[in-house]
Amino acid sequence: MHNAKVWRDGSIVFLGISLLILDYLHSIQKIFQDYASFINELEEIRDRRTDHRERRTMRRINAVEDSTNLRNLLKLPKAKKAWGNESIELGRALSKINPQRKVIVAIIDTGMDYDNQNLKKFLSYNSGEMGLDKNGVEKSKNGIDDDMNGYIDDYRGWDFADNDPLPEDTNSHGTHIAGIIIDQLDPQKHEIEILPLKFFKEENSTEQSIKNTASAIRYAVDMGAKIINYSAGGYAFSYEEEEAIKYAKNQGVLFVAAAGNHSSNNDRRPYYPAGYKQDNILSIGSMSKESRKIASSNYGRSSIDLFAPGADILSFGLNGKTKSLTGTSQATAFVSKTAALLYSNSIVEMDYQEIKAQLIKSSDKEEKLLPYSKEGRRLNAYHVLQDNLESAALGAAR
Secondary structure, three states: OHHHHHHHHHHHHHHHHHHHHHHHHHHHHHHHHHHHHHHHHHHHHHHHHOOOOEOOOOOEEOOEEOOOOOOOHHHOOHHHHHHHHHHOOHHHHHOOOOOOOOEEEEEEEOOEOOOOHHHHOOEOOOHHHOOEOOOOOEHHHOOOOOOOOOOOOOOOOEEOOOOEOOOEOOOOHHHHHHHHHHOOOOOOOOOEEEEEEEOOOOOOOHHHHHHHHHHHHHHHHHOOOOEEEEOEEEOOOEHHHHHHHHHHHHOOOEEEEEOOOOOOEOOOOOOEOOOOOOOOEEEEEEEOOOOOEOOOOOEOOOOOOEEEEOOOEEEEOOOOOEEEEEOHHHHHHHHHHHHHHHHHHOOOOOOHHHHHHHHHHOOEEOHHHHHHOOOOEEOOHHHHHHHHHHHHHHHHHO
């Protein structure tokens, strides 16, 4: 009995100490939460004191190089190489392919590696700057704005960061995004073209990057793009940038935008351009192989439309190399690929509203993602295409 009493007394003491420790940890957590809230309030006050049209904060690309980026890719498990495409059931989706029309996907990013032969097969060329001019000189090299669009010799995209006709990638981010979009596609079958547009380089200011973005959006629309992939962003609001997205909206163009990699709630602090109040924007968060939100991904119950694969995604780097990147950038590319397939293969030509609605409603509901987005949806390309085909068949039967 005496031993039992000691045991009980010891348990009580241990329980008391445990409760004190838990209470202490809770207090520390509360201090950090209050501090974070205080910092956010200070930033919001500072924002309100600046011009509401052009607030501060850097525009960045939304990917980080993985520590697991192995040089010898043969050592990587096959499942890791393909998990993104497998997660969205791309193979099954491609079995439903019957292209009805060509679609151009504009990739507004760091440019593209033009030495990559796999990517070159999917390039969108400007016919107005190709062939011979009246003097027998190649239009692509004659130093003349042959198609009168304001850009000289822009036969394969434009570099807005350097203001020249070759958006060559020196970073690798844009090349990585392009590789995700065309992966597993056949240029002879799938009628998808990519238009590389460079807006970003490290030395440019935020203001310049935003102006480049706005110009690139308008250019993409004028060149016939139906999908714009923008895997970048920041906390700086820009009236000029939003107006460019509105211009795209008025031409029926879907704008697929990364939600950001700051583990931040976009409902409280909007991340742009994903956070503009234009309904042609599709805001994308990134998820893991287990369909969980990646820790770095931004989130928001009223601001995130869809989650897609974004962890350890393999695609092209520079000089023919393959690299692994993680972020909402990669997730955005998977959504742009699916949007392009949907538009190209729909029996009835779709506008941005129909594409956006189909992408969301036909993707899978995932309970683990519900706290972080509007409907807790994760991208499923097969269901998106299959549901569209079934809807078209029902419509024809009526």
